[in-house]
Amino acid sequence: MDEEALNPLTSEEGNNGDQPMPDLPDQDLSSSDSDSDSDSDSGSEDGDDQAHQNLQLQTLEAELSANPGNYDTHVQYIKILRQMADIEKLRQAREAMNQLFPLTPSMWQDWAKDEASLSTGSDAFWAIEKLYERGVFEYLSISLWRDYLDFVKENDPSVRECSPAGISKARDLFERALTAAGLHVSEGNKLWEAYRSFEQAIFHTIDEKDNQAREKQIQRVRSLFHRQLSVPHVNMRSTLLDYKAWEVERGNILDAGSSDLDGISFQVASAYKKALEMYDGRDHLEEQICLQDMSDSERLQNFMNYLRFEQSSGDPARVQTLYERAITAFPISSYLWLDYTRYLDKTLKVGNVITNVYSRAVMNCPCVGELWVQYMLSLERGHASEKEIASVFEKSLLCTLTLDEYLDLYLTRVDGLRRRISCAVEAEHGLEYSLIRETFQNASDYLSAYLKNTDGLLRLHAYWARLELNLHKDQLAARGVWETLLKLCNLLCQLRVNLSVLVHKSEVIIHVSIPFFCIKWLTSLYFVSHPGLESSGFIFSFELVKGLAYVDFSDDAHLVAAVAKNKQMLLGKKLSIARSDPKHGKKEHARGAESNDSAEASNAPRARQGQQSTYNRGSDNVQLKGRNTFATPRNILALGRSTNKPTTEKQDDEKPKSNDEFRNMFLKG
Template structure:
């Protein structure tokens, strides 16, 4: 091994690079950014005029599209051929503002500047270039150039001053930390370090035994450290070490068996390193192969990484990640995997933030990297100025709307935490920063995220912070009002606003919101949901008058919605009856609601009805009765049958009796009486039943069970109306207090009813109807109860009026 030299300033291999404009080396990161042609420029442009024309074209392209990577590369290539060092330096700086440069680009930059600049200022500038280069990507070659440049050009190192030697050692140790574990090339750095220390040894006076012995021990330590690390050609390093020890007189025969004459500790470390190398050699071969696609090579890197992660050495894992991103710098998958690993293992520290800063430079259009970068800065107790700078840079990138929203929310999270828990040494932050961030987010995203959960989440968070952190109720209401202007058709927006007022105990404000939105049209069952929500609200917070008022308002609205739904279904049946029949068959089971009415109910067993007074007509005025109607799926589809249909085909028909109905309304409670009707001539069931409830609240809850299933059949439940005559009722006429939910005309209902004289059971087949008997007076009802007049709301329309309105439409 040629490692003895009297000049400690020269590396083991020396630096033979010409100090004139050097030939351009091949690039490390692929051909797209390579500019390795000769500086003569004969093949690229020929004469000066052609080069100038190329230059003007490239400058025009960069002025219109500064983010074009390849244009930057070609522009630098032409400037380098023209040897315009000042313009070349500016071009490189401009490119590096947007993109990382490859290791070979940094090498060329440093060599170009070194060839034309001299003096201490030039040395510091070039040293800074090397520092920037080794930060961006891992490159053994770049580190070697850096080390050689410093040894040859730093006066303190060249003069072997203690300060200079210490500086050189620190730089070598940094190089080993960055790349000393590199299996295939790391030994080059170890050997360069050892060569430097050997050169120092030869400058020590032979009479200074203490200094020479100290230096010998330093060299021996480097040998021992290197032999404990798995590298290629490990046996050669072992033989080099033994030969050196022979020179020191510690081993008699360097050619003996490999481990003879070596201490047990060194031999043990060497054998372990050799085993580690043997376990990795096949993986190294896979990632170094050039006869495969990039995707295959990347997969080989990932296989290698999983192996290193299973071994549990974070330093080796990080080294391999650095090697991978040098070969695949724009793989967002790789950067995300790398940063996730660091977040999991290291959690905090400059190492993580440095990796994130490089990740967003290589993959600026990946919002998750920016979000996690900001979080890593916060974990590392970075300054508000630094976090704000990263946030502002992220907004300049091309991201998806959801990614922009995530960035804004992450920024607010950070500000909230910093305001809530002031950081030592940092001036208190103003809440106005949070408000400004929310406002900017709303201004930018509202046009694109209108009526979306994302915009709702943003404003709900904003309102909560205005209320809880800034203690400003008016500002919180203002946020909700702004959202309603943007997303007034979103049920969740109204619910969030109402929930805030309710939690604050502002019952009147919450009630006012219900009055504003109960008649709005929402998606799905939202229109019905808001009506039921208002009733629950009044049950829990309102007076009896408030509850009665809510009932009076939502009942016609619910009837209107049910009527509209029935008409839409009938229209669909008329347009395509076969399709409708098949759809009903498929949905027969799935239409069963998964949950009951959310309001709390008392069991009817606990009810103690009051004594009845008054007549039939007064019963209906009290709003305490309901009519229940069984609906029948139209059409038939023999080839589509569910389990329930198969059961109902059998000889034993499923029938409903008093107990069935009482059980059906058990969650509602308040059942006073049940009467199943039979034909007075045949005694067969008419398919009708009347159910009497103790009060209006239980009645409304019962009506809310419309379209639910009893014994496998869907029921239609409506309020009975005593004001209409018997003839009208037989035809299914409706009044102000009844709700029609039938999918078929009343004439068809009469034909489809079945009868069973003398039995208290109702056969659930066809269009069966259950309703409250009009000759039963609700217990506790007073015949002298005055009517309630509407004060601030218009009089609700009757069902007949609603029907006529739709017919006109």
């Protein structure tokens, strides 16, 4: 049989009329001398064009050297090189661009055709086949798949010669194409028809005397017809007519000119009716996403409406195909990529499929931190190697992100290392805690200057200290992390600690004058630190601590902010914050009544005073009463004393204790 019959995809429809190198005109060596003048004129013009192209090329090369991430400059640079037919530079330019960005389907088609026009031999075939593989991976394109199938059929010797290995290879490629785009409502039928034509061509190569082989091949073609008739596509009725005509050729009695289902098996007719109903329900949605006279935002919204409809139908394969169509139309829409990946994480849960989508998502939207974070998590769920995860993490740090996104990346990386180190199986693969410490240190070195006195810096170091203490069992290292945080934030200058630490009934009350960030640091220090922590002369004793701290805020704004944090979680712990308002106790009330010269006259006002605590900010006349007066800072009021009582000589002589005196007091306790 002839090659045209064996390669049914070779047609004007699959060729698109593109020339491999359109700017390499054929040379007519038989031109006459009479055309020499016109040739010289055209040669002068060509020289001017060449000089202009060289100037453009130099300008674009300078722009790419200064800013390699400029997508449009890459496109223009490749366009100029293609016009100049500089194939070596063109290859390098395309590879350089693809290192940073995915190429469009048309760019892959141009690349493959250029290489095919200039290269021959088996080595060239394998190189071009790899180009097609890279192209169909990045975006869903029916025309690119058709070009790929045509190229393999025409240039692979085993396929061209119809050897068993070649036929098997072609069938596998067709099945891959159907898996990727067979559910494409408006164009998927082109792949089905190409597959059928290939199998019908194989039938004609079988010896007429080999009835068994011919019957087996007939069943293959029939099966393809049945599969296509069960999938909603455009021109379904035309496909039905083709099927009936083919059956008539096989000797089956059917009315080939009728579009009804007479003579067709019940199963095939039932599947066809269902597919036709599905297509009718999607026809208007297909029209909306294919309209040309609309804005990109309107078209994207139409895609989202279509996606929600498919999701409600409950067929993940159809949803995924439509997502692929949408991102081909809107490749840099971060909203669309995030929606797509979240759907896959929730519904599909197939490791390699999801990681492939994430790898393409970060190529199209590299400046979206959430995509990088979820990419690393998907690799971990898929049991990817440490080398692969580390590579993705390093690439993410090269992108332009927000500080919060960088912090999330570092913490996600640490989370993954912690989980795998804690897992006995993963621990056998050589992961060590030093990787966690190195990641924390790199994060601190890079982010500390930008996150100074923020919750983010606290989260980072609190997590670091907790892992040093609980995972690595190194108390000294945990202490060192907190000391590093102190130095980074200059807390020794900001705390303005009054050193009025009181011990009463196993409770430590700390009075400091600090912003709200610092009281959160003190709280987290209590949660993750260990007994006897000492830092730069400020002593904390946690042997008997209940977790009570009295804090004097520097202004009312920080006080309001602190009270608003009541019952919220901090590093996994619930905070309990209340404004100081101690109530009057019975013993204090009795003692106060006995010390007054006129108890009967003063009982009523004292009873009212016992229900409140007065603290006039900015005034020296501070009054705190009640059973909880032990929580009163030393510089405000002596323990258990009232400002209305006369000051004794012993009280006047009492002075705030130094750091050494407090240390000795704690050690004696």
